[in-house]
Amino acid sequence: MLLSLFLSLLTGYLLGSFPSGYVVGKCRGIDIRQHGSGNIGATNVVRTLGKKWGVLVFALDVLKGILATQLILRSFASPNFAIAAGFGCFLGHCFPVWLGFKGGKGVAVGAGILIGLTPLVAAIGLTLWGIAFKVTRYVSLASLIAAVSLPITSWVLYRQIGPLFWFTLVISLIAIWRHRSNIQRLLAGTESRFEKKK
Secondary structure, three states: OHHHHHHHHHHHHHHHOOOHHHHHHHHOOOOHHHOOOOOOOHHHHHHHHOHHHHHHHHHHHHHHHHHHHHHHHHHHOOHHHHHHHHHHHHHHHHOOHHHOOOOOOOHHHHHHHHHHHOHHHHHHHHHHHHHHHHHHOOHHHHHHHHHHHHHHHHHHHHOOOOHHHHHHHHHHHHHHHHOHHHHHHHHHOOOOOOOOOO
């Protein structure tokens, strides 16, 4: 069992650590880490390279999460091992060994992981993200609201403090911590927002 758990974590980590934003940036002739916010996530790619490339990075990051959880779920037929793979994938995305453990903030890959594990929790989180972004035009604030919702939604839907609840709580806390600079800018009123097209 311990070996299977380790393999699940490792598989998830390796899939999650594929740096989609960095690779897409390199394909476009730049190091995305040297532009904009310096983050390899979809938001910085949109601001630096344009919407279609940002959407591609977002889709690739979501796909990583789905692949990690579904691959392990189909291999071991164990939801708990799939959760372990999801956690490994999340860590791999946020702390990829290939980029000196400096990766994305976990929003897109977290969505993919939850789609693979519990689509309803994912759908509620994405809906809240969409509403918050539409109202405020702050990607970071929308991401924080979605992150906070995950453990709450998990508990409300399933009414148990089990592996899924702890998983959503931990990735929520990590995502919030990864957004600490955004939180400081939001409080200071200096955070960048996406303006509505006229």
